[in-house]
Amino acid sequence: MMGSSFLRVEQAFERVLRRTPLRRIQMSLRGRAVSFGLKLEECGTARSVKSRTAVGLLSDLHRESPLVPGTVVVESTSGNLGLAMVHLLAGIGCGFLAVVDPKTPQATRRALLEQGARLVVVEEPDEQGGYLSRRLEAVRRILDEHPDYRWPNQYENPANPEAHRISTGPEITEQAGADLGAVYVPVSTGGTLAGIAAHLRAHRPDVRCVxxxxxxxxxxxxxxxxxxxxxxxAGRRSVFLRGDEYDHAVHVDDAEAIAVCRMVREDLGRTVGGSTGCVLRALLDDVTVGSVAGFPVCLAADGGTKYADTIFSDDWAREQGIHADIGAAVRRWRAAGLTFRVSG
Ligand SMILES: Cc1ncc(COP(=O)(O)O)c(C=O)c1O
Known part of the structure; x- marks a missing residue:
């Protein structure tokens, strides 16, 4: 009996994973044309790259001790992992408690509640102005009160990078082919990058990891x-990344990334999330200095729909004091001839 229900859960998780497309985009900048790939994780099941992380983490939890109907899983999330987890857990009759913070988009909170998740919103920032340590304190408090709840711990569980080593990484190398020259990956827990990098180091050590x-x-x-x-x-260092997994690290300014998201929306008629604005901005720097070799791929971790009232809203940008900076960045890049168009 236990054997067949165990298998049903594994199969339910596996069915969720969907291959996502790699769109070829042409960027023009200062009279030069550069082709690159945008790996559209928005086309995955829960509309972000975190679908893969959720399958890896919950499968690991299930192997450790079976997730039976009625089990409650608790996790600290900025939103996307929560959406992926509630989808999987609802499918097998388990509950989900998401510990989120004020930066979690309202649309994400609504979607979590609609799918049956319970929410704990941590309101107080920590000393660095972030919320991660406060979210983790809240998870520990909840586990003290409910020792039967299960915690996958996306920040430390090796099943997180492993999910990307076996799925995201191989998809990228297969879809991009022999020309693949570099991969640009956004970092939060560092699991996505660590997994993709482990695949690349083993199979395509010639590819630059950014x-x-x-x-x-x-x-x-x-x-x-x-x-x-x-x-x-993140408000704390990634335990999955010690520095030798990647060749180059970039920190992108919020307003610069948002400017790129807005130019992509104008040119491609597609909204991408803020982290995709960050990776594209990092690619723009490399194109500007001529350090792009081969075909670069940017991981578009999620789409932009749920950010309509944040990064795509002028009112929000004014409230945050970055409206003028976004406008200035757009004008500067347009003056340099920056455009995007779908190629093939
Ligand atoms: C929307 C989104 N999803 C997933 C990731 C990757 O997260 P992690 O490093 O936790 O794997 C990022 C990282 O920036 C992101 O922006």
């Missing part, structure tokens, strides 16, 4: 500070 973080995040080290983009960055 770690992309946002200014004010300490995921890759450095000083903490105010951050506005949800999904990317």
């Amino acid at each position: 770690a992309v973080d946002v200014t004010g995040s300490v995921a890759l080290g450095g000083a903490g500070g105010r951050r506005l983009i949800s999904g990317i960055g």
Whole structure:
């Protein structure tokens, strides 16, 4: 009996994983044309790269001790992992408690509640102005009160990078082919990058790995500070990344990344999330200095729909004091001839 229900859960998780497309985009900048790939994780099941992380983490939890109907899983999330987890857990009759913070988009909170998740919103920032340590304190408190709840711990569980070593990484190398020259990956826990990098180091050591973080995040080290983009960055160092997994690290300014998201929306009619603005901004720097060799691929971790009232809203940008900076960045890049168009 236990054997067949165990298998049913594994199969339910595996069915969720969907291959995502790699779109070829042409960028023009200062009279030069550069082709690159955008790996659209928005086309995955829960609309972000975190679908893969969720399958890896919950499968690991299930192997450790079976997830039976009624089990409650608790996790700290900025939103996307929560959406992926509630989808999987609802499918097998388990509950989900998401510990989120004020930066979690309202649309994400609504979607979590609609799918049956319970929410704990941590309101107080920590000393660095972030929320991660406060979210983790809340998870520990909840586990003290409910020792039967299960915690996958996306920040430390090796099943996180492993999910990307076996799925995201191989998809990228297969879809991009022999020309693949570089991969740009946004960093939060560092699991996505660590997994992709482990695949590349083993199978395509010639490919340059670029770690992309946002200014004010300490995921890759450095000083903490105010951050506005949800999904990317963290208030503590990644335990999965020690530095030798990637060739180059970049910190991107919020307003610069948002300017890129807005230009992509104008040119391609597609909204991408703020972390995709960050990786594209990192690519723009490399194109500017001529350090792009081969075909670069940018991981687009999620789409932009749920950010309509944040990064795509002028009112929000004014409230955050970055409206003028976004406008100035757009004008500067347009003056340099920057455009995007779908190629093939
Ligand atoms: C929307 C989104 N999802 C996923 C990731 C990757 O996160 P992690 O490093 O936790 O794997 C990022 C990282 O920036 C992101 O912005």
